[in-house]
Amino acid sequence: MPPQLEIPNNFYTPLTIAVVMPHPWKGGFFRVACMLANTLSLMTFRGRPISAVLSVPPDYEYERTFLEPQVHVDTLLIQKVDGKDARFVSDEARSTISIGPDELPIVTPLTTYPLRETRLVDSIDGYILLNALFYEGVFASAKPFAVYMADLIQRHVPAIYGTDNNYDSNNWIADRNQRATLKNAHAVFTTTPGTRQDVLTYGGVSKSKHVDFPLFFIDIAENSTVASAEAGGQFTDLLTGEKVTAGSNRYFLWVTNASPHKNQIRGLEMLRAYYDQGGELDCYICGPVTELLVPGASDLPYLKSIHKKITSFGPGVDRLKIVSYVDEKFYLNLLRKSEFLWHNVLYDNGSFSIIEAKLVGTPVLSSSYPQIRYIAETYNIGCEYFDPRSVEDGATSLARMSKSKSKTKPAQLEITQVDFRQNLLAVLDLMFPD
Numbered sequence: 001m002p003p004q005l006e007i008p009n010n011f012y013t014p015l016t017i018a019v020v021m022p023h024p025w026k027g028g029f030f031r032v033a034c035m036l037a038n039t040l041s042l043m044t045f046r047g048r049p050i051s052a053v054l055s056v057p058p059d060y061e062y063e064r065t066f067l068e069p070q071v072h073v074d075t076l077l078i079q080k081v082d083g084k085d086a087r088f089v090s091d092e093a094r095s096t097i098s099i100g101p102d103e104l105p106i107v108t109p110l111t112t113y114p115l116r117e118t119r120l121v122d123s124i125d126g127y128i129l130l131n132a133l134f135y136e137g138v139f140a141s142a143k144p145f146a147v148y149m150a151d152l153i154q155r156h157v158p159a160i161y162g163t164d165n166n167y168d169s170n171n172w173i174a175d176r177n178q179r180a181t182l183k184n185a186h187a188v189f190t191t192t193p194g195t196r197q198d199v200l201t202y203g204g205v206s207k208s209k210h211v212d213f214p215l216f217f218i219d220i221a222e223n224s225t226v227a228s229a230e231a232g233g234q235f236t237d238l239l240t241g242e243k244v245t246a247g248s249n250r251y252f253l254w255v256t257n258a259s260p261h262k263n264q265i266r267g268l269e270m271l272r273a274y275y276d277q278g279g280e281l282d283c284y285i286c287g288p289v290t291e292l293l294v295p296g297a298s299d300l301p302y303l304k305s306i307h308k309k310i311t312s313f314g315p316g317v318d319r320l321k322i323v324s325y326v327d328e329k330f331y332l333n334l335l336r337k338s339e340f341l342w343h344n345v346l347y348d349n350g351s352f353s354i355i356e357a358k359l360v361g362t363p364v365l366s367s368s369y370p371q372i373r374y375i376a377e378t379y380n381i382g383c384e385y386f387d388p389r390s391v392e393d394g395a396t397s398l399a400r401m402s403k404s405k406s407k408t409k410p411a412q413l414e415i416t417q418v419d420f421r422q423n424l425l426a427v428l429d430l431m432f433p434d
Helices: 028-041 091-097 170-184 193-201 264-276 301-311 328-337 352-360 370-378 391-403 417-431
Strands: 015-020 048-056 072-081 106-113 126-130 145-148 187-190 210-212 234-236 243-245 251-255 282-286 320-324 341-343 364-367 384-386
Touching (some): 015 072, 028 048, 028 126, 028 417, 091 170, 126 417, 145 417, 187 417, 193 210, 193 370, 251 328, 264 301, 264 391, 328 352, 341 352, 364 370, 364 391, 384 391
Parallel strands (some): 015 126, 048 072, 187 210, 251 341, 364 384
Antiparallel strands (some): 072 106, 234 243
16 A cells, blocks of 8 residues: 555645734835735645735725735734733743833734624734834734834934934834834845845844845836826815816926925925026925825924925925825826926835836936935936935936936836745745744
8 A cells, every 4th residue: 555645734724824014004015015915825835825814904995906806805903912921922922022121012913803703813824014113012923923124214214203302202112112023023024235234233133034025016007007198187286275287287296205204394495496496397296195294284393394394485386286195097197297206205215106207207316325226226227316415406406307308218127926936935934934
């Protein structure tokens, strides 16, 4: 009789991995979550098929456009628990999380909604977190977990967590929790050399737990069915409340948000100088939560400083148009019709927007920092650069780009599925050691 093969009991049971979005962020953040969940859903791990779940915050509004049909979307509830409860925190994890005689508070997944009657977190075999910034505590779980770290910007631009140097504030407490979570994770992965270095030196992650990844990118130009001739339709300028037909005047596109690392105050000073020098292009401002840049929209000190810059802008303020956050199709047409993309930040993990600009044939003017140069070199994007800390250089660069008539031809960029799967397999190997 031939020898009987020993088949593990769980051989035919899918390995269920939840890709967790702790915060309701939009844009590139959501597309990264989709790319991870999609790729996992097409993989097997040690002979087992993988079932991918995208776990989103409560009441999160999302577009299904970028998700494979087999990816399940659910809402995950993460709650504070007793750090001494062995159901959630092992002795080894507790020793990692402890700081001196104190133990940090612990958060862990408990139930999923809206299917809590039939689907409990017991059915999840492991988690991949898209950052680990929890205000309530350190993430811990009886199940293995990995963390994707896009950046640790606060190390380089502390102002994103406030300018009062109050390290007992909620933001810095969340930063402490995040670094403890990184140390406790089974694997941590990053996409740029700069962030890798931050994770190892600031986050305290062991090199043996770190995995390098290629850049995450979904070609929204390929996914969009909008004809290139479309101007993008109308939008309401949030500064004036007036309807604007996109492209009725020549413009450049400033993609930003409401965080200080996006350099809005100095950016407005650059725009003021640009218009003083006779700048002819409108500036369309779009991106997540850019409605908070409208004067009176927030009482946060940094945002009030932006509001003051806008209200005292003087001549040329009518050239500023706040579009706010728009869907992918509208954004793509704004980008396609713009004279150039303005990427103005002090420090970041790069931006998908410069890749998208190349795909639709729009030139790029970008502030100079290591990650953006890495992305530009990787994808052969011919960016023009400026010093984000120099108002004079920024204004001069805007004027130079405004006079340029060159448009690049759209180029097809590709990240192969095979390479991406190999990186994910390396993460799963650390999460589920033999």
